Amino acid sequence: MRNKIQDIMREEPSAMLITDNWDDPVINMDINFNQHNARRAGLGKTDIGLSLLSVTEGIPVGSLYDGSILKNIYLKNIGYNSLEDVTVNSMLPNITAVTEEESIQRMLMDPERKQLLIDRLTSGRPVKEISDSISFEWKDPVAYRYNGQRAVIVQCNNAYGFTAEDTRLALEKKINERIDFPDGYSMKWLGEYKASTDSNKYLFRSLPIAVIFMFAVLVFLFRDFKKPLIIFLCLPLAYIGIVMGIFVSGKPFSFVAVVGALGLIGMMIKNGVVLIDEIAAQIKTGVEPVEALLSASSSRLRPVMMASGTTILGMIPLISDAMFGPMAVAIMGGLLVGTIITLMIIPVFYALFFNIKCD
Template sequence: MKRVYESPVFQMADADLKFSKPEARITINRDKANLMGISTQDIAQTLQYGLSGQRMGYFYMNGKQYEILAEINRQQRNKPADLRSIYLRNDEGTMVQLDNLISLEENVAPPQLYHYNRFLSATISTGLAKGRTIGEGLDEMDRIAREVLPDDFRTALAGDSKEFRESSSSLMFAFVLAIVLIYLILAAQFESFKDPLVIMLTVPLAIAGALVFMWGAGQTMNIFSQIGIIMLIGLVAKNGILIVEFANQKQEAGEPKMQAIRDAALQRLRPILMTSASTILGL
């Protein structure tokens, strides 16, 4: 958590695993207990009956039923050190003080343990600093986990972070699939593998232009910008189809290749600008 607090990417970090509950840990000296004729079961039962308030039975008085609860007087168990003064009987009937058989260690523990996928877990929640995106936050958290956590620890996402990571991977798959499908459809339409390749060469240029404008405007790569890039691919591919188709028609009419390309580009310039403007205004 210290590294998360120090990171400039996060603010107001918190974890649900808090060590705030006092705990007394008892360690039994088994060798000494055996020498004195006391088993570990006797010690455990004595502590259980004296501290747990367990119901031992019932008794009836004046027609009413009452529970019998085994518990040491509260004044005699207010402090962890009072456990040392408890006596129990060995197999010879002699009373032995518990202080001779145990070591007591005071500590703190979490008041509640949480589980995720059947493993003990701790959930870290944090807000993002101004100007930071959820993608940057996840990358920073992964970096801190790699540097701090040992190999036997595992991390997992939940809530909005999990949905963002899953949607990002799905969009990347959709992005690649869209390019492949567009190429195959164009290859079937033009009955050629060369013309679709010419059309698809405009896609990297369009993506580069989109990234430059995003950088200039201070925008980040998020789910909305990824959807916009996918739409841009479709728009650029449509414009390329029209230009290539018009150029092929002019070549079939007898025009030289370069002249046909220039005439097709000039003829389709205004419709392309109008389509792009209407799409931008519609968004």
């Protein structure tokens, strides 16, 4: 399954640097331990493991620094042609060798046989005498898991000129067409897709609270519910410019674009507050309501557009950036179109909410 998905990635022109998180298989040595023979020889599994380690990888006995690099010192036993002939020695004397009745009788009859006693206490046994067989098998060194289940992470990068979402959609289509996952197997997209999905979830979960606080601030500012409602009704108009900017530029509507779109809320509210405050100020000075709507819209058009224009010009260097390009396009399009429409729509809503009629 892993190889099939990697083959699909290699065929896809928008994918590059294909790899996975599983290491190369390693040789696993399986020893059929004979417990009866090993016990008579006074040997255990630890003894046979250390003895085989000494003739294969070596036993680490210390370390030293080669400049600033720490290197281990290994003790290695050489001279064996077969692992079955490796001598296994015990870390403790073989007491069973001198507790047998026959051995005790021989030592009592010949007290000078001290060397025989020492040999019996310290002598080892070949691996083949304390094991029935030795076999080798290729196995994966580590079984990786994701959320407690065994998993293989196959990954790649998007090629130059393609976004990560473009590559993901192309691969998803081919994988769904060519691979049928058996029962018990499933596929899950991680990487940038998961990060973006999780971020959007957490972002929009807190958005209603932010909207409530912003509306409360506007109510406190105007001492009125109608004027904040007028501003909030104009906010969706900014997304006309966002859609146009994304469509014209060809940028994906990614997480950073969503952040830019949400950031427009504050800018649009600021423009609405400036316009409504000017309308209310002119009406308060005695100007006719209809004249106040027209005059405030024309007088506030230049400063509002100049403020929006500086922000739009500041976003230009980010358009070519792979990560922040979608955010820049979303802010530029939404701010340009949204500001113009807002300056024209707010007076209309103001007239409807406050029952201002043209004579």
